[in-house]
Amino acid sequence: xxxGLLKYGxxxxxxxxxxxxxxxxxxxxxxxxxxxxxxxGLSTAYHLARYHGITDVAVLDKGYVGGGNTARNTAVIRxxxxxxxxxxxxxxxxxxxxNLSNELGYNQMYSQRGQLTLAHSDASVRAFRLRAExxxxxxVRSEMVxxxxxxxxxxCLNMDKKMRFPIQAGxxxxxxxxxxxxxxxxxxxxxxxxxxxxxxxxxxxxxxHVDKGKVVAVQTARGTVRCNHxxxxxxxxxxxxxxxAGIRLPIxxxxxxxxxxxxxxxxxxPLVSSAELHAYVSQTARGxxxxxxxxxxxxxxxxxxxxxxxxxxxxxxxxxxxxxxxxKLLRQWAGITDMTPDYSPILGTSPVKNYxxxxxxxxxxxxxxxxxGKCMAESLANEKTxxxxxxxxxxxxxxxxxxxxxxxxxxxx
Amino acid sequence: xxxxxxxxxxxxxxxxxxxxxxxxxxxxxxxSSDDEWADFIWLSNNTAGVVREWWCHAAxxxxxxxxxxxxxxxxxxxxxxxxVFTDRVEFKHKNNL
Numbered sequence: 440x441x442x443g444l445l446k447y448g449x450x451x452x453x454x455x456x457x458x459x460x461x462x463x464x465x466x467x468x469x470x471x472x473x474x475x476x477x478x479x480g481l482s483t484a485y486h487l488a489r490y491h492g493i494t495d496v497a498v499l500d501k502g503y504v505g506g507g508n509t510a511r512n513t514a515v516i517r518x519x520x521x522x523x524x525x526x527x528x529x530x531x532x533x534x535x536x537x538n539l540s541n542e543l544g545y546n547q548m549y550s551q552r553g554q555l556t557l558a559h560s561d562a563s564v565r566a567f568r569l570r571a572e573x574x575x576x577x578x579v580r581s582e583m584v585x586x587x588x589x590x591x592x593x594x595c596l597n598m599d600k601k602m603r604f605p606i607q608a609g610x611x612x613x614x615x616x617x618x619x620x621x622x623x624x625x626x627x628x629x630x631x632x633x634x635x636x637x638x639x640x641x642x643x644x645x646x647x648h649v650d651k652g653k654v655v656a657v658q659t660a661r662g663t664v665r666c667n668h669x670x671x672x673x674x675x676x677x678x679x680x681x682x683x684a685g686i687r688l689p690i691x692x693x694x695x696x697x698x699x700x701x702x703x704x705x706x707x708x709p710l711v712s713s714a715e716l717h718a719y720v721s722q723t724a725r726g727x728x729x730x731x732x733x734x735x736x737x738x739x740x741x742x743x744x745x746x747x748x749x750x751x752x753x754x755x756x757x758x759x760x761x762x763x764x765x766x767k768l769l770r771q772w773a774g775i776t777d778m779t780p781d782y783s784p785i786l787g788t789s790p791v792k793n794y795x796x797x798x799x800x801x802x803x804x805x806x807x808x809x810x811x812g813k814c815m816a817e818s819l820a821n822e823k824t825x826x827x828x829x830x831x832x833x834x835x836x837x838x839x840x841x842x843x844x845x846x847x848x849x850x851x852x
Numbered sequence: 853x854x855x856x857x858x859x860x861x862x863x864x865x866x867x868x869x870x871x872x873x874x875x876x877x878x879x880x881x882x883x884s885s886d887d888e889w890a891d892f893i894w895l896s897n898n899t900a901g902v903v904r905e906w907w908c909h910a911a912x913x914x915x916x917x918x919x920x921x922x923x924x925x926x927x928x929x930x931x932x933x934x935x936v937f938t939d940r941v942e943f944k945h946k947n948n949l
Binding site: 691739837839 | 853854866867870871873886887890891894895896897899900903922923924925
């Protein structure tokens, strides 16, 4: 590698590295068609090719690789949930992130710097205690911390007791971290493409053909492709794409607004979020402060930002870090979050045979990119839902067996 | 600020209103199967486009129906529920309810 770098440096031409091959013709038929070339879809494709030897796969996207919610999320990776099923699932994902740069040969800029969630009420303190105990029992590093410990973890936090809602305690999650979300999508895309998976960008799916209760073809703006299996991984459009296959989902879509400030010197190491203030803050490797957490109050598919929500969010962040009032905002945006009633995803089979769902990712999808791809690939290859995602099937709603993660999701509603 | 036209109170700031989701027909609680009932409780059309929803003006507890476009975030019409629901909904087993 050092010689390669030296040769590159001394060369007269610098050929750009292409991560994935350029556009090409769609084939008439594929074994598996994945709708959505975001992190989840590409992770599924990668795991199919790498671990199950299935490369007759097409990943279709109406836009470009990682251009949807993969690019819009705020890249929080953690596993401090409350139900054992969810903890086991997200813990497996955190463990995959820890080795993802090596696995893909693509720098994920994964940084496991811990996540601190703040409680400003007795109710939150009680919920945190429960989460900490369940987490510890399942091998996740979570512990309750008092005000003194919080001051040690984040010295610049406003610990004033005269605030309207003073900080009472915290849930300190050492396994929490962040990564570069684009790198996850591009890393999976590059390696999947190298193994023969076809990635078709700007190929919008316009219909799904179902014959005798089984998916047979996917209609796109570039022609119809037959398939044996189809997977939808289209966060932000799950209900609309599922409707093409005649499936109704328990999803309601809301925009979640976020923003980043201008870059400043490092002052914030862990990720900090607050259950009461509905806000979360982290500082990126290049110094920008990422702020997220404002969900719009009514269902919407528009990614416009609104001043009142941004003002609210900023007011809450300034309660935690008053000195951030000096910072200028650099960018602001919104992403459409597919909220489920229990704040858990919908994974696995659907009422249509061989049509698989990777949906309902609300505000918690990025952290599950590796594990959901792995589980979906395993399910497709064996035609049987993988053990880790069995609890999260669509049928759980008819059985009233929900996994309420509303509290552990903290930041949105 | 976004303005919503309340059929009772006129144009008001949208932060005074609460959205209660799409207008749907409740299946008869006595006659429907468990699956039908679960679907009614959990599933949502979640349409990208024009929807018809229940809204409430929180300050006056006034319930009404609004039509809006969920892609463009435009409110197209608001009207009292009595414009749509002219008859009382009767279930067969009303004595058991």
